[in-house]
Amino acid sequence: MSTHPDPAGLAAELRAGLPERALVTDPDVAASYAHDMAGLCPAGRPAAVVLPDTVEQVQHVMRVATRLRVPVVPQGARTGLSGGASAVDGCILLSLVRMNRILEIDPVDRVAVVEPGVVNADLSKAAGEFGLVYPPDPSSWETCTIGGNIGTGAGGLCCVKYGVTAEYVLGLDVVLPDGELLRTGRRTAKGVAGYDLTRLFVGAEGTLGVVVRATLALRPTPPPALVVVAQFASTTAVGRAVAAITAAGHVPSLMELMDATTVRAVNDLANMGLPERTEALLLVAVDTPDPRPELAAIAELCTEAGAFEVLAADDADDSAMFLTARRLALPALERLGSSMIDDVAVPRSRLADMLDGVARIAERHDTVIGVCAHAGDGNTHPIVIFDAADTAATERAGAAFDAIMALGLELGGTITGEHGVGTLKRDWLARELGPVGVRVHRAVKAAFDPLGIMNPGKVVAAEG
Amino acid sequence: MSTHPDPAGLAAELRAGLPERALVTDPDVAASYAHDMAGLCPAGRPAAVVLPDTVEQVQHVMRVATRLRVPVVPQGARTGLSGGASAVDGCILLSLVRMNRILEIDPVDRVAVVEPGVVNADLSKAAGEFGLVYPPDPSSWETCTIGGNIGTGAGGLCCVKYGVTAEYVLGLDVVLPDGELLRTGRRTAKGVAGYDLTRLFVGAEGTLGVVVRATLALRPTPPPALVVVAQFASTTAVGRAVAAITAAGHVPSLMELMDATTVRAVNDLANMGLPERTEALLLVAVDTPDPRPELAAIAELCTEAGAFEVLAADDADDSAMFLTARRLALPALERLGSSMIDDVAVPRSRLADMLDGVARIAERHDTVIGVCAHAGDGNTHPIVIFDAADTAATERAGAAFDAIMALGLELGGTITGEHGVGTLKRDWLARELGPVGVRVHRAVKAAFDPLGIMNPGKVVAAEG
Structure with missing residues (x-):
């Protein structure tokens, strides 16, 4: 699609409408902008990085890109997890970080x-x-x-x-x-x-x-939240608790779940003394003006669903302490090796099925997978841990990552709840959308970007 | 765009994939489906009405329409207020009312x-x-x-x-x-x-x-709401009250405003004994589990903003009674003549400016205009009253209706908060969107409907 004009020509055209400091053409410096945080997604080599200060400068960049048929990849802080902000070969990386007013x-x-x-x-x-x-x-x-x-x-x-x-x-x-x-x-x-x-x-x-x-x-700004923490000896029980809390009409301000693998990793990291038999830990916060009655009702539902330990915070300090476990989840898992964070959302009612299925996938692919989930949304983050120096282990991890998405679709869910598609999940998006959905996506893309220069290859692949 | 094939040919093609009762070709019966509730919007003459029972029947209708290049206008209950569901000449009216499971x-x-x-x-x-x-x-x-x-x-x-x-x-x-x-x-x-x-x-x-x-x-389902009603002697004061309630962080479940014209019309209809000096009446509902403290705080803010009478409901019965005035607003205004309901939303902070501006428009165009507003959203419904038998009065009403939209745009608002564009506001939409917005709308439309058979002429006009 792109004609990849000579880099000097491109730089000259860009420079004509940009202040000196807005343009980076040094290949090494430019390369340092090439990746977002989707570690395993390959990134291309950018032709230039532009850091505009104004809307007019962005318009100039896009006019040049259109004239020369050069792809443009917009970027923010590059904290994305799906490769959406990663460079494609010969592109202009358009970093918006200086437009920060x-x-x-x-x-x-x-x-x-x-x-x-x-x-x-x-x-x-x-x-x-x-x-x-x-x-x-x-x-x-x-x-x-x-x-x-x-x-x-x-x-x-x-x-x-x-x-x-x-x-x-x-x-x-x-x-x-x-x-x-x-x-x-x-x-x-x-x-x-x-x-x-x-x-x-x-x-x-x-x-x-x-x-x-x-x-x-x-x-x-809502009132400060109070948190209840509940420990379960089975995924079935925690799934029952989440369903019961929702079905009773509660609207928590946070409902986070950690599976056994995650709980153990946190325990190992921070010595939190969580019992060995915890198969799932559920954190539920309420931020209404008078949260205690609702918190008590939620605690009761957790007990009824089979929680073997339920603690309701007395105050904000307790609540913050309870949330420490959740905050440490990712660092605790990342200590164990390289990691890939999945992001599969399922209907709330299928949460236990999802947890069980991920445990089976971990076993089948001989891979460690810890699950954190925004349980109230059914949005799971299975974190696949592997040794990046071990090719076979890396392949097994990749297969497990894919199997998790397949499981999510099977359970009526989606391959991405909040991290996006980028390049990481592009082929899986096509599977989720089906042929009619892909055709419509391409038609919409073409309506805005007939030349195909706007972050090409992300979300949907070019036709053919 | 449409080639308008002979009606008999169209009917035969449609009949091939529909049960007998799904197809209406009698011109008089078909014509009874031609309008939604946008009284003054002209409607075309439909070629047929189809009332499908299944998705497959809808697919059949669209395939026939595509093959014969016949426009299709989807319809529900035809309660719309902008002409979006009204017939265009030679179209298939596709009524979905039987697909009601x-x-x-x-x-x-x-x-x-x-x-x-x-x-x-x-x-x-x-x-x-x-x-x-x-x-x-x-x-x-x-x-x-x-x-x-x-x-x-x-x-x-x-x-x-x-x-x-x-x-x-x-x-x-x-x-x-x-x-x-x-x-x-x-x-x-x-x-x-x-x-x-x-x-x-x-x-x-x-x-x-x-x-x-x-x-x-x-x-x-939220708890039952309690309502506070406040009367103001000026639009400035009611605007101040709405701003103060919002700025204080309250989240009412309803915040409705009626202007002086509306209040007087309701008074005349229902003998509610509302004082003559009421220039605006504000109804605010709170549906939290314990609404009384918040209700009292809102009542206090109304008083501080200058309300001369503020009543907080004690119970659900009081609340329902207070809301009667709002429920009677439209019937009370409609008694006064033919009516056109406008639907202009402005930023909350501009509500008083909007009320004052509409009052000026009513005076300038020698037309009665009553305003009901979803005040919490800044979504006003100025209702223009006129004598449809009087050509000059009807023209003045139309001019006032347009002036209201112009005022909304001037105040940073939109020509439609919730009623839609249809044919009624199509030209005004173009004004709100500007040329780039219209171009993009047309490109999106073409991406889905390259033949232009899908409810043509609604929202955006065909090019050229």
Whole structure:
């Protein structure tokens, strides 16, 4: 698709509309931008990195790219886990990290207007000064950018009650592949004026255009949450607990599950004294103004479902301590070897089936797999551990990773709940969508990007 | 675009794949399906009405339509207010009202799977038996269909807390213009697998395909709400109250506003004894488990903002009585003449400016305009009253209706918060979107419907 013009020619064209510091052409420096955090996804060699300061500079880059048929890969903080921000050969890496201004926070309209390079935590802090919160809280929230969150449709722990990134994006400014500026959506709480182009860009991983400004909805900061922790001797019992809590109409602000492998890894790391017979640990938080009655009811449901130990926090300190185990889960598992984090969501009712199936997959492929899950959403993160120096073990890990996605689809789920498709799951997306879905995806892609220069090969493969 | 084949030929082709009762070709009977409730929007003459029972029959209709290049207009209960479901000349009216089965309600996954012809109230009732609720509640909820709600992106009173239709649609089965069946979205709580095609169909008014099945999210039924009613002697004061309630972090389950014209009309109809000096009446409901403290705080904010009378309900009966005024608003205004309901949403902070501006428009165009508003969303419904037998008055009313949209755009709002575009607001949509937005809309439309047979002329005009 790309004609890959000579790099000097490309650099000259780019330089014509950019300040000196916005352009990186040194191959080694450029290569340092080539990967996001999807360790095993191969990345290409970029022709240049551009770090624009303004919308006009982004438009210039896209006009050059269109004229020269050069692929463009938009990037935020490159904390993504699916290869969506990784370079393709000969591309311009368009890093939006310098466009990091919070342009406005309005407490009456409850909106923030931000540039794409704003770090999630910086927005949270700024909103907090108005008693407001921007809820989506991916694990990487202290470093990841809002633009990246929008590109991947990021989730997080609190999404079980407050929803994912998509639900907070009201409107976008997007530079299209030809350099035109498209304004989508609105600043109002409601609006149905035309097709929902805003949502189309959320999760599109920069394959349709470059988000250069976002109008985001904020919420009032909820009261501090209290946490109950419950330990189960079987996955069936924990699945029963999650189902019972949901069916009883509770709306926890967090409902996290850790499987036996994860619990043991955390125990080994932090000496937490969790009993050997724990097959699953469930953490449930409630952040209503008076959480204790609801917390007690949830604790009771856990006991009824078969939990052998249930502890309800008395205060915020207890709650924070209980959550330590969850915070240590990933570091504890990553100590055991190289890791690949999967991201398969299943209907809540199939959570126990998913846990059991993953345990069988681990056994069948002779691989360690620890599972953390946003249980309230049915969004599991099986973490496949392997020795990257051992080719056979790496292959088994890859096979296990794929088997987990197959299991998710079989259980009526999806191959990605919140991490996105990138290159890592592109072939699996085609399997989830089916031929009609793939055809429609390609038609939509072509409607925005007829030349195929916008982050090519991500989400959907080019035709043929 | 359409070649308008002879009606007998079209009927024969349709009949080949439909049961006898599914096809209506009698011109008078067919004509009775030609309009939705956008009284002043002209409708064309349909060639036939089809009332399918199955997805396969819908696919057959679309294949015939594609082969013969005949336009197809999908319809639900035709309660829409923008002409989106009105006939175009020579079209097949595809009424989905017989596909009205609730296929599944799952209290653990909190989803319902329904056919498009299910009436909103029937779903609410069925969900209620599981302690669940399908929140979107347009005024027509007792007759309108879920398919129509999806087509228009319908809202309602409770959206201020619980969101609009779009937020409850997890996945769709859609018959594309060529008769292929597309499955979008998911059954899981979260998912980011590919482009958000689900959202693209919500609010697309049947211009991209025919929704034949929907997977919807449900919520636990909230506790009964208590209502506070406040009367203000100026729009400035009520605007201040709405802003203060929002800025203080309250999340009411309803926040409805009626202007002086509406209050007087309701008074005249129901003898409610509301004082003459009321320039605005605000109703605010809270449905938390213990609503009284929050209700008292909201009442206090209303007083501080300048309300001259504030009453907080003691119980559900009081609350219902307070809401009577709101329920009578539309009937009370409609007694005064023919009416056109506008649907302009503005940022919450501009609500008072919107009310004042509408009052000026009413004066300038010598027309009665009563405003009801979902104040918490900034979604106003100025209702323009006129004598349809008086040509000059009708013209003045039309000019006022347009001026209201212009004012909404000027205040940073949108021409439609929840009623949709149809034909009524098509030219205004182009104004809101701008040339780049219109171009992208046309490209998206063409990606799904290259022949332009899918509800042509709605939302966006054909090119050229």
